[in-house]
Amino acid sequence: MATGWAKDGAVQNQIDSTVQDAVERARHQLAHGGKSLTHCEECGAEIPRKRREVIPGVRLCVTCQVERDKQDANNSLYNRRGSKDSQLR
Ligand SMILES: [Zn+2]
Numbered sequence: 791m792a793t794g795w796a797k798d799g800a801v802q803n804q805i806d807s808t809v810q811d812a813v814e815r816a817r818h819q820l821a822h823g824g825k826s827l828t829h830c831e832e833c834g835a836e837i838p839r840k841r842r843e844v845i846p847g848v849r850l851c852v853t854c855q856v857e858r859d860k861q862d863a864n865n866s867l868y869n870r871r872g873s874k875d876s877q878l879r
Pocket residue numbers: 830831832833834835850851852853854855
């Protein structure tokens with residue numbers, strides 16, 4: 791397990807810090823495995839128990855998660871493009 795993270799760490803050095811933040815946050819949630827919120831931290835809607843079982847550490851309802859994922863996707867796209875540009879320069 792530890793060696794797996796070490797390998798990931800080497801790759802992460804090349805990833806923009808914003809993306810790394812998101813990865814760290816996600817990893818943090820996984821590390822606390824199963825500590826899901828009963829209610830969405832964004833809108834306060836109740837998170838179905840089944841969703842909490844499927845996604846350990848879930849903090850958002852489906853609606854907010856979709857929105858969050860869209861934003862994350864945009865962010866990582868920007869960052870990936872940004873770091874590629876700076877490498878080419
Ligand atoms: Zn929500």
